[in-house]
Amino acid sequence: MTTTPRRTRSQSTRTLASDVFEQLRADILECRLAPGTRLRFKDLRARYASGLTPIREALMRLVADDLVILEDHKGFRVAPVSQEELVDLAMTWFELEALGIRQSIKKGDDRWAANIKARFRELSKHRMRTPHGRLDAGWEPRNLAFHESLYAACGSPSLMRFCRVLSERFSRYRRLWARQLTRKRNIGKEHQVLCRAVLNRDTSAAVAALRKHRTTTIQDLLADWNEN
Numbered sequence: 001m002t003t004t005p006r007r008t009r010s011q012s013t014r015t016l017a018s019d020v021f022e023q024l025r026a027d028i029l030e031c032r033l034a035p036g037t038r039l040r041f042k043d044l045r046a047r048y049a050s051g052l053t054p055i056r057e058a059l060m061r062l063v064a065d066d067l068v069i070l071e072d073h074k075g076f077r078v079a080p081v082s083q084e085e086l087v088d089l090a091m092t093w094f095e096l097e098a099l100g101i102r103q104s105i106k107k108g109d110d111r112w113a114a115n116i117k118a119r120f121r122e123l124s125k126h127r128m129r130t131p132h133g134r135l136d137a138g139w140e141p142r143n144l145a146f147h148e149s150l151y152a153a154c155g156s157p158s159l160m161r162f163c164r165v166l167s168e169r170f171s172r173y174r175r176l177w178a179r180q181l182t183r184k185r186n187i188g189k190e191h192q193v194l195c196r197a198v199l200n201r202d203t204s205a206a207v208a209a210l211r212k213h214r215t216t217t218i219q220d221l222l223a224d225w226n227e228n
Helices: 009-029 041-048 052-064 083-107 110-124 139-150 157-176 187-199 203-223
Strands: 068-071 075-078
Touching: 009 041, 009 052, 009 157, 041 052, 052 068, 083 139, 083 157, 083 187, 083 203, 110 139, 110 187, 139 157, 139 187, 157 203, 187 203
Parallel strands: none
Antiparallel strands: 068 075
């Protein structure tokens, strides 16, 4: 008869810390916890039904990810947002994506191209915002999948990982201002132009289309910036 190994106390604590980390991180990225919110242990223990140690470990990991800040004598709070960070994230993300696209155009095969087409079709079925002005829950992951498919053949797992991190952090800005955006733009058309340029292996046109796509998003968010 075989028996299931019991978890040690330290293993259980690490598992709980990971669970709290994922829940807390999602709440921050999806803006259920607003920028600047104080993260008091009493509130967090009730919110996540967890003990003090897993919460503290989760918070320290989020500090390392720049999603939470630790202030002397004040404790933890959700990292604030700023126009400067918005631009920095978007432009750094663009530069890495552009590098990945250049390399993928050189190295990509038929399977890479077929995946781009498939991801574009899936994204095209979803509008970015719901009739109530919120980001469509199905659009966000499909948008990420489409963009990642463009540089999936770059051959650099590090580049892919850094782009994912920047995309997730930037998504906080997109969610915060989704209801306030007043400019009308055809994002579907922008994606189509970008997709066509990459599939045609036109590096200059692809990078130019990506730059326009990113800078237009920055301009939209900044034009409707409201710190309140």
